[in-house]
Amino acid sequence: MTVDLDAQVRAADPDRWLSSRFVADVQARADLIALYALEAELLSIPTRVTQPMLAEMRYTWWAEQMDGVFANTPRVGHPVLEALTAAVGRHGLDRAPFDALIEAHIGRVHGEPHDLDAFYVGPMQAAARMLAGEGHDAAVVEAGRLWALTQTGRADEATAQVAAANAALKALPPAAFPAVAHATLTRADEPEPLKRLRLVWSVLRGRV
Secondary structure, X not given: OHHHHHHHHHHHOHHHHHHHOOOOOHHHHHHHHHHHHHHHHXXXXXXXXXXXXXXXXXXXXXXXXXXXXXXXXXXXXXXXXXXXXXXXXXXXXXXXXXXXXXXXXXXXXXXXXXXXXXXXHHHHHHHHHHHHOOOOHXXXXXXHHHHHHHHOXXXXXXXXXXXXXXXXXXXXXXXXXXXXXXXXXXXXXXXXXXXXXXXXXXXXXXXX
């Protein structure tokens, strides 16, 4: 199961997959991959259905599955839901960011403006909690917004956001840094070896 999810995330989300390689604890890394696999599933829905209402139906299904995830009764045989349920239980994750993420996807398929905090900040906060426990949400907000700007093609705004992100990250424990390290990757077309070098340098400095 873990190998399949790892491969899924590597194909769908290579930058965050690369940053997850810096998580030394095998179980913590697998839990992070479960979170990213959920996001990959949600992001792929509009590529598989063309009508907004059909996409909304699929997102509604995922929203309903969160009941089982947070009650420790996931849909049996679904690798993403089973892995995510285990991760939620291990780390005591809150449900609100997951609900907000799904709602943001529903809004997006209906043409509403992207809720960047729901898409990027909330998941990054959940990832940091997986790696370092509670109390670090504020430290990753600016890095999450930096990642959001990069991912939505707002390069100039992203450059201006770096200083605020690094100032806030001074309060983030090193163990949690792989949850934000990918914010240093500003070019999707860079070859993987160069991205790895950038991530190594970012992790060593604790800066994005």
